[in-house]
Amino acid sequence: SQQGEEDPQALSIQEGENATMNCSYKTSINNLQWYRQNSGRGLVHLILIRSNEREKHSGRLRVTLDTSKKSSSLLITASRAADTASYFCATSQGAQKLVFGQGTRLTINP
């Protein structure tokens, strides 16, 4: 069963706008990761946020985590055409495994 569920499933915005994607999960976690997948390629790790953190930044990425609501959000500011991809959240299931959500497909229109 999927631990994380992304919302929306698909998002289309204009270049320069901000994109926000949400992830909800079911059980307690120690950390949550976000990955990006370009068309026809493997997943690439973007950022990790630990359960004792509420917000984390990396370049144009901002991730928040609300453990009381069991949810996380990924914000991409000043979007670019190159940000067009699918984005997945993943939660750790023990020390060995990750459980991925179904992903948000982001399209940046020029």
Added chain:
Amino acid sequence: NAGVTQTPKFRVLKTGQSMTLLCAQDMNHEYMYWYRQDPGMGLRLIHYSVGEGTTAKGEVPDGYNVSRLKKQNFLLGLESAAPSQTSVYFCASRQSTVEGQPQHFGDGTRLSIL
């Protein structure tokens, strides 16, 4: 530095045929994983390995077998392919036993079973 390399990139099989997918990593990672990705389903874990000579079942192991005879290689086998195994298969590796370490992915093998 190649990272994670999957072979082959594409393959078409007939129902009942067998094949092996190869994953090789050059990062000296301990953990390796096999996932399948289907439309609208995200990634689902098939099997994984926490070190040379070890394997464990993931979420959807039925119809697949794996072997990790060498630390750098993780093989996924389909003994008798079925149309339901049409999917994109991804291999990943991870450096250490510390929770939260990122997984590094190959670019996938696109497999069609006719």
